[in-house]
Amino acid sequence: MSFSSLRPFLEMLRQEGDLAVIETPVDPVLEIAEIHRRVIDAEGPALLFTNVKGAAFPVVTNLFGTSRRVDKAFGPRPEQLVNRLIGAMDTLMPPTLPALWREKDMLLDLMKVGMKKVSQDAAPVLGVAKRERPLAGLPALTCWQEDGGPFITLPLVYTESPAHGKKHNLGMYRMQVYDDSTTGMHWQIHKGGGFHYHEAEQMNRALPVSVFLGGPPALIASAIAPAPEGLPELLLTSLILGGKLPMAEDPLGGHRIPAEAEFAIKGSVPPHLRRPEGPFGDHFGYYSLTHDFPVFNVDHVWHRKDAIYPATIVGKPRQEDYYLGEFLQRLLSPAFPMVMPGIRSLWTYAETGFHALASAVVRESYSREALGTAFSILGQGQLSLTKFLMLTDRPVELEHFSALLTTVLERFDPLKDLFVFDHTSHDTLDYTGRRLNHGSKAVMMGVGDPIRELPREYTGGDLPGIADIRVFGPGCLVVRGDVFEREPELAERLAETLSAREGWQWPLVVLADDAGIAASERQFLWTVFTRFNPAHDMYAKTIASRHHIGYGLPIVIDARMKPGYPDELFPREDIVKLVDDRWREYGIRKT
Secondary structure, eight states, X not given: OOOSSHHHHHHHHHHTTOEEEEOSOBOTBTHHHHHHHHHHHTTOXXXXXXXXXXXXXXXXXXXXXXXXXXXXHHOSHHHHHHHHHHHHHHHXXXXXXXXXXXXXXHHHHHHTOXXXXXXXXXXXXXXXXXXXXXXXXXXXXXXXTTSSSXXXXXXXXXXXXXXXXXXXXXXXXXXXXXETTEEEOOOOTTOHHHHHHHHHHHTXXXXXXXXXXXXXXXHHHHHHOOOOTTOOHHHHHHHHHTSOEEEEOOTTSSSOEETTOSEEEEEEEOTTOEEEEOOEEOTTSBEEOOEEEEEEEEEEEEEOTTOOEEOOOOOSSSSHHHHHHHHHHHHHGGGHHHHSTTEEEEEEEGGGTEEEEEEEEEOOSSTTHHHHHHHHHHTSGGGGGOSEEEEESSOOOTXXXXXXXXXXXXXXOTTTSEEEEXXXXXXXXXXXXXXXXXXXXXXXXXXXXXXXXXXXXXXXXXXXXXXXXXXXXXXXXEEEOSOTTTOTTHHHHHHHHHHHSTTOXXXXXXXESOGGGGGOHHHXXXXXXXXXXXXXXXXXXXXXXXXXXXXXXXXXXXOSOOTTOOOBOOOOHHHHHHHHHXXXXXXXXXX
């Protein structure tokens, strides 16, 4: 099933008892976010707040906060169509009449992909136009107490290239609301909208921008999709939707608008103007700090007469973005072997903020082919922001990180299978590189037959400076020592001690502030990969030869919190108590 807008999707959730309607007054400052976090932790229903203080519109959150709701929102057809298309490529290239006839049903489906123009009367989003104080009454949420202000958290930001005609981008970039006509525009590096803005600045021109809220669930998914470079997001929306996307001309000028959106915020971003944006509690589970970003000047807002404001809350995994990301990776992963033929499957991990860790099953038909594939991955679109990449040629379900790690550690030769590259780009939200947008990368490969049997139980006794030792999985220990501020060289000393210890069998040791993370794959992934930068925080005996650095075992990763890292996200105690006290008033139950 596909949904033409949020309305039929919400109605379906209501009928199936997966929508909670909260009629009691709630505050968009911190209260809604705390309610949302509790419900998503319990894998509870979508939330519709109909009485939001100071707002002219109801708020809906947690639309995609369970795998079940994601499956309901999109159904099996998009994945089936993509898989069938990829599978048919060999038979359709070159095309022959018999092959085209066999795939006629799929080709008919593809002929439905595109956009169609509808009249103003057929576009509910054009119900009301607002030009004076256009953002007044919009229930932008403040989600964490140290946030710089209210943010639009589910914006679908549409831009067109000023240098290449109608080449467009639809992305999701948070927007801090400064006043009733101005927001920030958080264009991170390697984002399509940011590229368009760079082109406009080179021409000394303002970039027209349209921000859509709501619309078909497929439109929301397309805005965050890790689509291969050059795939237009509006066409991806149509493919997921299973039909042409209705678009309407804006009577006030500018970009066309998805007819079924709830809101369309229209304006421009002037060149060479920046304003402090943030802090913001982001999907890494920490506050991203205040930095200068472009400014969005809003000219007018269109909205439905009975508009519903969609929002999401991000924070420590797992949040709503996890479930959407899981679906989008399943949908698009079959396309990556077409772009990078050496890849069998590829996965990024929501628990790490996506860009911090990626893995792939690759082809190794000749020696070191996997390394060439690694370079291909690190040069592909947003995958170029990957911080740590793990590769194997063995069949393994990449979603299960523990199985992947075991497979790699069994085969990993540190003299030739670990590469660390300093002075590279980093995700804007990753502060482990000590400088915004700058950091390092590492590639770890484990291909071929096993070269070692991994230990599974630790019997090595005490370690100097270490207070707690736990096993995460075969070959991997998590240990706790003193905090970084008091013992900054502990990881380096530990690597020296263990490399000299006769009979040491554990190839990977993680130094953390809490060794208890070893009990949970989710906690391990989040803690480790959001708290270390390869060039700064990986330690091992090194051997330099012919311009190559080889490593000895063990590899020690220092995943402790360090000075300059942003604060971890915790809710404010008085808000926790407020929601505790009011919980029965909310009446949250499946209706």
